[in-house]
Structures are given as C-alpha cells and as structure tokens.
Amino acid sequence: MSVETLPFSKALNAGMRRAMQDDDHVLLMGEDIGRLGGVFRVTEGLQAEFGDRRVLDTPLAESGIVGTAIGLAMAGFRPVCEIQFDGFVFPAFDQITTQLAKLTNRHDGRMSFPVVIRIPYGGHIGAVEHHQESPEAYFTHTPGLRVVSPSTPNDAYWMIQDAIASPDPVIFLEPKSRYWPKGEVDLAARALPLHASRVVRRGTDVTLVGHGAMVTVLLQAAALAESEGISCEVVDLRSLSPVDYGPIVESVRRTGRMVYGQEAPGFTSLGSEIAATVTEQAFFSLEAPVLRVSGFDVPFPAAKLEGSYLPDADRILEAVDRALAY
Amino acid sequence: MSVETLPFSKALNAGMRRAMQDDDHVLLMGEDIGRLGGVFRVTEGLQAEFGDRRVLDTPLAESGIVGTAIGLAMAGFRPVCEIQFDGFVFPAFDQITTQLAKLTNRHDGRMSFPVVIRIPYGGHIGAVEHHQESPEAYFTHTPGLRVVSPSTPNDAYWMIQDAIASPDPVIFLEPKSRYWPKGEVDLAARALPLHASRVVRRGTDVTLVGHGAMVTVLLQAAALAESEGISCEVVDLRSLSPVDYGPIVESVRRTGRMVYGQEAPGFTSLGSEIAATVTEQAFFSLEAPVLRVSGFDVPFPAAKLEGSYLPDADRILEAVDRALAY
Amino acid sequence: MTDEAEHDPALVRVLAADGTLDPSPEAERYLPLIEALPDSELETFYRDMVTVRAFDRQATNLQRQGQLALWPPSFGQEAAQVGSARAARPQDHLFPSYREHVVCTIRGVDPIDIIRLMRGLTHGGWDPTDPKNGNTHIYTLVLGSQTLHATGYGMGMVFDGRTGSGDPERDAAVIVYYGDGASSQGDVHEAMVFATSYNTPQVFFLQNNHWAISVPVSTQSKVPLVRRGAGYGMPSVRVDGNDVLASYAVTKLALDEARSGEGPRAIEALTYRMGAHTTSDDPTKYRTSDEEAFWAQRDPIARMRGYLEGRGAAASFFDDVDAAAAAYADDVRVRTNALVAPEPDSMFAHVYNEQHPLVDQQRQWLADYEASFEGGRA
Amino acid sequence: MTDEAEHDPALVRVLAADGTLDPSPEAERYLPLIEALPDSELETFYRDMVTVRAFDRQATNLQRQGQLALWPPSFGQEAAQVGSARAARPQDHLFPSYREHVVCTIRGVDPIDIIRLMRGLTHGGWDPTDPKNGNTHIYTLVLGSQTLHATGYGMGMVFDGRTGSGDPERDAAVIVYYGDGASSQGDVHEAMVFATSYNTPQVFFLQNNHWAISVPVSTQSKVPLVRRGAGYGMPSVRVDGNDVLASYAVTKLALDEARSGEGPRAIEALTYRMGAHTTSDDPTKYRTSDEEAFWAQRDPIARMRGYLEGRGAAASFFDDVDAAAAAYADDVRVRTNALVAPEPDSMFAHVYNEQHPLVDQQRQWLADYEASFEGGRA
Numbered sequence A, B: 001m002s003v004e005t006l007p008f009s010k011a012l013n014a015g016m017r018r019a020m021q022d023d024d025h026v027l028l029m030g031e032d033i034g035r036l037g038g039v040f041r042v043t044e045g046l047q048a049e050f051g052d053r054r055v056l057d058t059p060l061a062e063s064g065i066v067g068t069a070i071g072l073a074m075a076g077f078r079p080v081c082e083i084q085f086d087g088f089v090f091p092a093f094d095q096i097t098t099q100l101a102k103l104t105n106r107h108d109g110r111m112s113f114p115v116v117i118r119i120p121y122g123g124h125i126g127a128v129e130h131h132q133e134s135p136e137a138y139f140t141h142t143p144g145l146r147v148v149s150p151s152t153p154n155d156a157y158w159m160i161q162d163a164i165a166s167p168d169p170v171i172f173l174e175p176k177s178r179y180w181p182k183g184e185v186d187l188a189a190r191a192l193p194l195h196a197s198r199v200v201r202r203g204t205d206v207t208l209v210g211h212g213a214m215v216t217v218l219l220q221a222a223a224l225a226e227s228e229g230i231s232c233e234v235v236d237l238r239s240l241s242p243v244d245y246g247p248i249v250e251s252v253r254r255t256g257r258m259v260y261g262q263e264a265p266g267f268t269s270l271g272s273e274i275a276a277t278v279t280e281q282a283f284f285s286l287e288a289p290v291l292r293v294s295g296f297d298v299p300f301p302a303a304k305l306e307g308s309y310l311p312d313a314d315r316i317l318e319a320v321d322r323a324l325a326y
Numbered sequence C, D: 001m002t003d004e005a006e007h008d009p010a011l012v013r014v015l016a017a018d019g020t021l022d023p024s025p026e027a028e029r030y031l032p033l034i035e036a037l038p039d040s041e042l043e044t045f046y047r048d049m050v051t052v053r054a055f056d057r058q059a060t061n062l063q064r065q066g067q068l069a070l071w072p073p074s075f076g077q078e079a080a081q082v083g084s085a086r087a088a089r090p091q092d093h094l095f096p097s098y099r100e101h102v103v104c105t106i107r108g109v110d111p112i113d114i115i116r117l118m119r120g121l122t123h124g125g126w127d128p129t130d131p132k133n134g135n136t137h138i139y140t141l142v143l144g145s146q147t148l149h150a151t152g153y154g155m156g157m158v159f160d161g162r163t164g165s166g167d168p169e170r171d172a173a174v175i176v177y178y179g180d181g182a183s184s185q186g187d188v189h190e191a192m193v194f195a196t197s198y199n200t201p202q203v204f205f206l207q208n209n210h211w212a213i214s215v216p217v218s219t220q221s222k223v224p225l226v227r228r229g230a231g232y233g234m235p236s237v238r239v240d241g242n243d244v245l246a247s248y249a250v251t252k253l254a255l256d257e258a259r260s261g262e263g264p265r266a267i268e269a270l271t272y273r274m275g276a277h278t279t280s281d282d283p284t285k286y287r288t289s290d291e292e293a294f295w296a297q298r299d300p301i302a303r304m305r306g307y308l309e310g311r312g313a314a315a316s317f318f319d320d321v322d323a324a325a326a327a328y329a330d331d332v333r334v335r336t337n338a339l340v341a342p343e344p345d346s347m348f349a350h351v352y353n354e355q356h357p358l359v360d361q362q363r364q365w366l367a368d369y370e371a372s373f374e375g376g377r378a
C-alpha cells in the first residue's frame, strides 16, 4: 500500500530519507539536527541511519552553515541546510544573497549550486521573539533563488525531494504550525511539479490565495463564507518564486475578485507583488482591487498578541466582504 | 547669501558637518571614511575637522559597524554609518533586521536608536559586481526602519540632517550616479519634511513615480513624451518607507495612469507595493493597471550590460505608451 | 573532556568540590581579592545563588503548568553568574544573553520582568535606563548579537572619557555574557576585533556550560575556548565557573583593569547546564547520566555551602536562606498568576518613536475592527 | 610597525633583502624543502614573478586607457603568491580573493579571463571545472566569503576520503587567500571554526599587505594576525611574504600536512601592496613616501634576482625573462583590445539552471524590445 497517513514533519523526514538513499551526495547540516533530530524532530533518526558524515551537527553559526554548504556543492554534494527558526536566517543572509543566489550566474552556468535551505517559518506556536516570522519576501526579491512552501504532508514529502533534486538553490519554507497535523501521503505518485500552484477549493465569487499555514486559514474562511452564501475559490501558491500565475489569473478572470492572505508584514511583500501582477494580467476582469490581508507592519509581537497579529478566517472574511462591496 | 551651488556629494558633506557641529554626539563610522574621506569622498575633510573620535575608520566588518553603532546609540550617541557599496550591506543585515529595526519595540519604547545607515546605491557607474545594486526592498519590508533617498543636492543637504535628527533608525540611500552633478542648495530654508514625496513636474496624462537616480530618468522621459504630445507628471518619492501616498494618489486620480520606475529587480519590490496600494486607493480612477519598469529579475549584470539592464527613458516611454493604449 | 578541564593547569579555582579552600596555582594572584571579602559578602554570594535557584525552579514549574511560553533554566550556572555580577560596580553596564537570571536579579531586575518576557507578554521586560535595574540590558535571543552592542557601548565610554580617568566613581566598564555555542558566531569575532581596536573597557564573559542545546562544546572548538582571546591580544583567563569565589575574583580584576583603561579582557568560565536547555528540551536524548552525575558533584551551591560551613556558619543561616528563597519564589508565582495580557494596541505603540502613517493607520484599523466585534467575536 | 615585524623572532625568512641566503632561526626547519628545489624551479619562481608583474602593469595601463572598469594591482605581492601557488599540487583547490593574479596565472588561468572580469564583461571569467585552470576558483569580491567556500570544499574532501589516505596522488587540500582587512569579517572566523571542527585539509593564506584601502592593519589588530589561528587550535606561521623561497616552503609544509590529514593551518605572509588599492585609489592620501621607500627596498623580485645572481645566473637569463614578460603583457593588450561585449541576452542565460518563467519572459521581452529598435535606437 503506497498511501500512508503521516504528520507533515514525518512526511518531510521520509522525503529526505528517500533523497539520501537515492543519492549518497545528499547531506543534511544544521544545528541540533543529528543526535537530537532537530528542535522539531524533522530529521529524527536520520543521523542514526546515515551516520554523522551525512547528517552534520554543525557549529553554531548560520553564515558558516550556508557558506560551507556552498563549498560542499562545489565539491559535488547536495547539502540540505536547516535553519533552526525563521528569525535566525539573517546571519546567513549575506552568504545566501551575495553568494548562493548569484554563484551560478557568476560562473556563467559552469557550476551549479544545488543547496536547499529549510526554514521552519510562521506563527501560531506561541513562541518568543524571532521564532514566529515569515521572511519569504527577502528571498523572493532575490534573483537566483527558488522559494517554495508546502502546505500538506503529501506536498512536503514530494516537494522536499524535488527541491533536493533541483540544480538551483531552493529556500524551503516549512509552516511550523503544520508540522503536527496528519495527512495522506502517496509514496508512489509524484505530486504536482515543484513550481505549480494548485486550486484547492473551487468557487465562483472571490479567489483566495496564500501559502503554507495560511492555506488552512483560507479554507476555513471559504467554509464560513459558504454558510453566508459566498463561494470562494482557494489557491495554494506552493511556489513563491517563481509564482505559477496560471491558475490564479484564470480564477480571477472568473471571479473578478481576489484576496491574498499572508502572515508576513504587508509592505513590500510577496502579497504586494502578486496583487500588482494579477492586476496587470486580469485588469479588465477585476471588479475590485486585489485586497491583501497581512501581518501588520510591526515586528511580530509577543506571543500573547499573536492572535491579533495573524490574519485569521474572520479577517479574511472582512476583506472578502470589502471586495464584494465594490 | 544662503544659496550655494554644490554637487550632491558636497551637499551631503555639508549637511553632516552641520549636524556634527550642532550635536557633539553625532559621529560617523565606516570603512575608509576618515583619512581618505570615503571612496566617494562624501566625508572628505570631516576627520580633519572633528578628529578621529568622531569620524571613525573602523575595522573591516559591516556587522561590527552596525552592531557597535547600536551600542553607541545606547550610550547616547547618534552614529551615522557608511556602508561602502550597496552590495556590502548584507553582512550587516542581521544586525539591521533583528536588532536595529526591532530594538525600540523590544525596549517598549524606553530606549531609542537614532542610527543612520548611509548606503551609496544604484547603477550607471560601470562598476564590478556588488557595486551597482538597489537593495531598498529588503529594508522597506522591515518594520522599524525608515528608508529615504534624496535625488537633488538640496534634498541631500536637508534630508541627511533630518535623518540624523530622527529618533528612529534611518536607511539613507544615496544614488551614487548623482554624486557629481551640481544643484542649488538653500542653506537657510529647510526642504520638505523627511517623509514627504514631491511632484517635480506637472502633467495630466500619465503619472511617473520613482526615487533617486530614477527621477532624472523619469524627467527625461517626460521631456521626450512632451515632444510627442504626452503630458507626464513626475513624482519623486523621497521617502521609501513610509511612502507619502498623498501626492501620488492625487495625481493618479487626475491622470488615471501610472508608471513606476526602479533600478531594483521588480519581483517583490517597492514598485510592487506602490502599484498594489495605488491600485487600492485609486481603483475607480485607473484607466490602465499601474505599470512597473524595473531592473530585470536577474543579478545586476556585468558593467558592459548595465545599459540594457537599467530602465532608461525609452523603456519608461514604452510603458507610458502601453498605459495609454489601454 | 570534563576531566581534562578539571586538571587544566591554567584553571583558576579556589574551592575544591567539597568547599575546602584549595587554590590552584593560577589562583594565587587572586587570593587577596577573596581575602578582602567580608563575611557578609560571602553570605550574600550564597544567598544569591540559593534565591535565584529557587526562582529558577519555580519558573520551570510555572512553564510546565502552562504559565510561560518557555523557560531557559540557569540551574547549575549560579556561581559564574553571581561571582561575575557581584564583581561589577554600580556604574558598569551588563549585557546578558538569555540565561542570566542570576545576573539580572542581583543587579536589581525584578524577576517578574524576566517572567513577562518568557510568558510572551513582551519582547523586553525591563527598562535598562531605570536606575533600579543596575544598568542591566535586556535579553538578546539572536546568539552573539549583544557582544557587538556591548562593544559599542564600551566605545561610547571611551569617547565620553568614562574610562581610564583614574576616578573610581566615574570609570566604568561593560561585561557581556555569551555561551560556548554563541562563541562560533561571526559577531563575537567582530566584537573582539572592535573591542581591541578601540580598547574598550570590556569583559567578554563566556559561560562554557559544555552544551549548545544538543551540541557539545567540542563541535565548536577542539581547544579551550579561552585561547581565542589571545588571538586579538586580549588577556584571557579560564576559571572554574562553579566556584563563586574564583569567578568573583577573576571578574573583579578584569573589570578593574578594563575600567582603568587597560582594554578588553576575556574570561571563560567552565560550568554546566544542570537542567534542560529550555523547558522544550529533553537532554536525555544527547547526554549521559554519568556526565550529569559528575557535575552534580560539583554543584556550585553545595560547594559554597561547604566553604561557609567550614568557616563556621550556623545551621540557622542556611535555614534562613532557604526559607527566604522559598518565599521569594512563592512571591514570583503569585505575581505570575496575576499577570494580564497586554492590549493588542500595544504592538503598534513603540515600533517608531515618531509618527508613522502606515502603522497609525493599521493601529486604527485594528481598533475599529476589534470594536466591530463588541459583544463577542465568533 | 614594519620594523617590528622585520625583527619578529618568529618570522620565517630565508633571503635577506638583497637576496643573500640568511635564514632566520624559524626558517631552519624549512631549509631542506628549499634545498630540494632544482635550479629550474628557482628560475620558474623568478620568471613567474616578472611575468605577472609585467601583465599587472599592462592591466593597470589598460585601465588608465579606459579599457577596464577597474584593476586591483598585485604589484609587490608576487613572492607570497608565487611561493604559495607553486607549493600546491595539481589536485589541490585554490580559492582566491580578487588580487591573486599571480596565483591564477600560475595555475593556468588565462590572464585575459581576469581582464574580462575587470573590463565588466562577466562576473566570473574562467571555469574552475576546466582542467586547464588548475582547480582555481573564481574571484570573490565580498570580503571573506570565499573562506567559507574553501572550508566547505575541504569538508567535501574529508567526506569523500580525498585526504589522509596516504596516497600522494589522491590526497588533496584547499588553500584560501584573504587579506588583512578581510580578516576582521565574521565569515573568516566561522570558516576557522568549521575548518577545525571538521579537520579540513586547508591552508588559510593571509596576505598582510599592511593596508585595507586606506586603513592600516593596526586598525584590524594590535597584535600580529598570525596569532588568531592558535585560538582555534590551528598551527600557524608568519612568513616574510616578499621572500618567495620562504613563502614556498611554509606553504608546502602546511599543505603537505593538511593533505595527510593533520587538519587546517594558517599562514600570515607579510608583504606590501606597492601600488594603489585599485586604479580608483590614490594612496598618497593615506600613506607616506618613507613607507613606500622602505618597502621598495624589499621588492620581492629584486630579492630573488639577487639570490639567483649570487648563485651565478647569467645576465642573459634575466634578459630572456624580461623579454618574454614583455611579450606576454603585449599579447594581453592585443587580446584585450579585441574583446567584444556580450549580448544583453546573456544576462538571463545562467541565473537558473532550470527553466524559470519570469526570467524567460523578461528575456523574450528584451529581445523583442531591442528588435523594435532595429535600424538604431534613439
């Protein structure tokens, strides 16, 4: 039987295990990912299985992790780096932005840098500062990177394998509040391609778009809206850079209205990009401007306030109502 | 006589001198800014005048520069840091993003961090990699920072003083291709407030918006358009975060069309934000989607190709024509 | 590893594990500083350690009861923290990492302010500019970042002439705390580069508690971390961080020298995180009970108690301290239970000092939005 | 400062400034390595230095004539670069910074490829995977970044068993070049942490040319930079970088040890940037002519010439070398003038290895746009 019910974190674990079995130059590196299996236990058991030359508990230095991963890629490896939490990726930002993202281009394509950087991201876990952020905009703005985020265990299982197989650097954003819920994983049938977006609910009045943990919120909002007689289509972005605009624009041409949901602050965000581009591509179909529901443009607040900060189904619905009122 | 004709770089120099005279806790720090006066000579003569305790030739480490500037701010100083070139700000990115931007909030407002980070940015100077970039989106997406960019010597003179006087951290982007051209500087009459945008040319058909060196390009485009009978209004953003939307939206409500020009890659950029927000605020006035003319979504190319990469007046006009064709 | 360090000839240690006075050769030069301590001060050291351990245990329990988001215990590191913090003068500035509960409370920080941070009510907790907090800066969670802030602060002291003037009431220094894991961060290096370049009055105080979550210090360095300092020209010393007297003395001397203009110094305090990394951690996954037992025998509180007993302290003293500590911890529990969540509006209040239209607009939006649910949100 | 270093008892030097053999005490252990060099190799060292200096001068002139965007001269640093690069084996990997023209050309990189970078035709220049380039990686302009890449490469050698096997044809090492200014970057520290943690077969080769643009090395460190390595447990040596024989010998030994599994090593080569930082720089703004004169007397080429003359090299040898160098430089000039700009389309070609709709779309847009100007753009 090739379909298993797994939590998202175990699906990722299974995906990495399979990639490591298939290619012995795939290696994992990061803080506490070996003996401990990572603070979210995503790499649990992999060091025991593959040894400490393939699953590295590195020194505590993120620039060092990404910088040496680059060197390992030059030496023919496919490193998968774990950044412990979203807020700790910034010490590595220089190596990601000025090196990893640009090195293929700098080499005129003669070397490739198949490095994956896994980052648990987003809120909903009640944690202290730097542990609940959504930094995707910094990466999607950077040419040379690919950025993806699965929202289901099945996508987690397949997308991590596709990311590892990609010859390009991939920022792999894991919605940490989704680590625990379970879902069906089809171990035999590949999911959609890495850079495809997917309509996860059909609807006719408003198109809702988002990624990661936000997809769950959008589906909740769509269910609530239905009870009020409003039909929402929901698109899971899956790929944040490049964005697969096909399904989104097709949907908006039908619905004429779109709401984009994201946990990140809204200013100069991925939501800004998608709103601007969808507006360009579906200008004459739009009955209302594309509305964005985002984290506020303030630092992610103390845990007790995250409920007010993070867009929930009610806030999505408020925007849906506004869009419909145009 | 209080009006002098100065190149942009000298206007900045004069502005910093005045700020240092007014407040002896203003200090400058950076690589080669002392004896050499900076690679662009913006700080020329200031170490000789104020001594090496107020104009610091620091060790060569950007995270160190910003991180110690934060400590100096805690001790009551107002540090003005120079980053030598746009592409070298990334080693400091962690200190800027996780510390500088958030420390006022982290202190519940009990401490303030009046740090200015000056960054020469943008292309048109035919330089090697990392020397021609426009990183503004990384900063405008970060809550807690203010981001500004003057485009004229007069603004340079006044905005640097306002930035230094600001109790908040300010990213001060200096369009390096504008360092040399001269302009009138009124040493007596304050320019507009730091966060005001300004209409620099009146027009009726299309609104052109941009900042820094792009303003010159937009004005060139407007002049060319005029010869074709098209009347363009041009808005100089001046402040990139927050954006002063008033003059822009007012203009777009009249013209119904807008083109945003920027050197930065377009994806998830400040142009995306402004396009999305103007669309929201002027939805019913728009005859065409807000169009963006940007650097391509590739690493800034080798110098010999910058002419093809950087939006010029022709490319702005191409977008103006497209906007008018809707 | 631990055995090797035990017998490191360069280690400064004054008390044997059982509390008998047995100075290592390196400790000789520090003895006068210790002999100068009045009995009352020795008792204070002990009281500090016991009090904060009781508080720390209370906080750990509060987290287990769901009252806190997280708690990183200081359990086991009391001597290094008491010794170093008690060595600082009032005008000195202290930059902790996130496990310096002992340091903070000694300097006057109300433990409830640390609790507020770990409960998820604030990202800060206390006001470093309020004199009652003894110039103790707030916690920094991004490892190593605070070392640069401390260095910058020290540069400010130099530029303001607040160091090396010869006036003991005026001259000041900074001390910055960081861990063995954090020592690998580039920022720590840059802090040492700037500190030595500007001759800051600064002590780099490394608590080597042997673990960075699950990663042993041997992953960060194959040689004692104390050696790093010499590479920058910084006098550096390794101390038994479970010996409160030795920790006090080495820090006192280093701070005195720093204050008098001799520049930055580094201290590696060998200690042990006797508890979990945080309440989310399970140390049995990565370390042995043998190792834990080894360190249990070197408990800093037991050691100091042995010393005081040897000097004839009365049983009633220890009972008093225990009782006071229990009351202290109890008070924290009571006050924790009384804490209330901040208003959502507060998240907008301190992002900027000056008006910011976007933040103001969102603040207003949220207020209106919340108001629209008056009478209950779905 | 320079005088002090001159008389540093720990400095490895073999040749006096005039080229007479006069080994420092520290140099003794290296003499066998030098004595083993055949005359032909000594002549090669000299030829390398003269050839690349001629090329370097040519490139400087080409920049002045507007043919290049920029040129960072290697003038003065030839001995450190020749010595270290000639010490490497073919299977070793070299990670330069941006001034290692001598290193690169010795390993087989066509100088025109360096020119192409500095002319603004490419951000890279050569293909490190092409055997003709001797495993020389491309330049890195963000200071210090390449030290981590080199360390990562070395980790790969360890994991692949390409080090410490005992087979001299198989065992390999990496050498990474960086400057005194770059040494302050956090990345260099992290590279040393990772290198020692993973025991990489690696040499950290620091060319201390005394200046980081206008900033003297004393701003980066008050003590010799060679001391940093010991903080990580790395054997470290300071060499006279204007002495090609000493530079060769210390690098040879360090690489041999690294290759045989003994882990990373650090070398500080004392040298001097005799020219400007780059062609945009004016060193008279920040350094004295006395200092320049001091170093002119220590010119690495004159020194080696003195040595060879002392060993009886014929005048014709030097004439031949000069003539060949002139021809080499001339050839570079001719080929530089023949370089053509790349097509705009090329900026899209290698951003990603796999298809990317946004880039593809912009690529097409630009092609169409350019085509719309057929017959001339305004």
Ligand SMILES: Cc1ncc(C[n+]2csc(CCOP(=O)(O)OP(=O)(O)O)c2C)c(N)n1
Binding pocket: A031, A060, A062, A084, A088, A091, C099, C141, C142, C143, C178, C179, C180, C181, C182, C183, C209, C211, C212, C213, C273, C277
């Ligand atoms: C830059 C950064 N990376 C990762 C983390 C996650 N993290 C928090 S504590 C910790 C271990 C720190 O070890 P050490 O410095 O030895 O201090 P200790 O916890 O032992 O007191 C890690 C990896 C972080 N806070 N900051």
Ligand SMILES: Cc1ncc(C[n+]2csc(CCOP(=O)(O)OP(=O)(O)O)c2C)c(N)n1
Binding pocket: B031, B060, B062, B084, B088, B091, D099, D141, D142, D143, D178, D179, D180, D181, D182, D183, D209, D211, D212, D213, D273, D277
């Ligand atoms: C991260 C970074 N910051 C600043 C610069 C600008 N810059 C280029 S070379 C240089 C000085 C480098 O000095 P050093 O490392 O001693 O090397 P040298 O030029 O002397 O060979 C500076 C500041 C840079 N390239 N990278």
Ligand SMILES: [Mg+2]
Binding pocket: C179, C180, C181, C207, C208, C209, C210, C211, C212, C213
């Ligand atoms: Mg530790």
Ligand SMILES: [Mg+2]
Binding pocket: D179, D180, D181, D207, D208, D209, D210, D211, D212, D213
């Ligand atoms: Mg140098």
